[in-house]
Amino acid sequence: MKSFSRVASAAALALGLALAAAPASAQQKDAPPAATPLKPASPAALAAAKDILTMKNAAAMYANAVPNLVAQTKNGLIQNNLNYQKDLDEVAVIVAKQLAGREKEVGDAMAQIYANEFTEQELKDLVTFYKSPLGAKLLATEPRAIQFSMSYMNQWGQQFAATVDSAFRAEMKKRGKPI
Known part of the structure; x- marks a missing residue:
């Protein structure tokens, strides 16, 4: 179980670093903690935010998140369960299929974050600018x-x-x- 926790922590850190590497505006010194709930955004603001993220090709940052996390978890479990390698290889395929598409949650969250950081009008202006x-x-x-x-x-x-x-x-x- 310790191995799984380490793998999950490492995977979360890797994903966080990948997302942090994306071009972004300067961060504020007093950034809110990740657990802070985001305020609801209008559908138009979310649509504009998603449009911006699409233009910036943000999905490329997290496109392989699910397969990478499945592989990292499998490899961590194999380290402590060598006799289950064949089974874990087979289970990895099943888990990857079950969880395919979940990386879209990252894109939705990013759009929500943009909608919290910018007003609806600012997002629309950014779309106009990027076009x-x-x-x-x-x-x-x-x-x-x-x-x-x-x-x-x-x-x-x-x-x-x-x-x-x-x-x-x-x-x-x-x-x-x-x-």
Whole structure:
């Protein structure tokens, strides 16, 4: 059972990280806890939010959530139940079929979150913007810009780590403790 809890926790963390990696506006310092109930949104606000998420291809972030979680759970259970590997492989197929489509819950929740963060009019304005030439360009180029930004940050971090390491070594040398 411990193994299942660890796998479920790891899967939830992986899903959370995947969702957090999506392009989003700056987060507020006092973000509400995840358990905070969302206020009901109008059907028009939810429709606009879903339209925005469709244009941003948000479904790609969670499209494989069910099969991935089924596989992770199966693999975790196999670690402690090697003699059941054949059965667990067969059960994984059954469970995956039973739970297929449940990833749509993530998309519905994301739409509800957008509808809580933006007014209905703001959502409609965003839809209009994303359908404009500039909005379409943003949708098309933002993933690449983010990819290049992340690459730059990784490269900068590696180079800066060498600077920090040199500074540590210099200070330790001043103390007569070369490292």
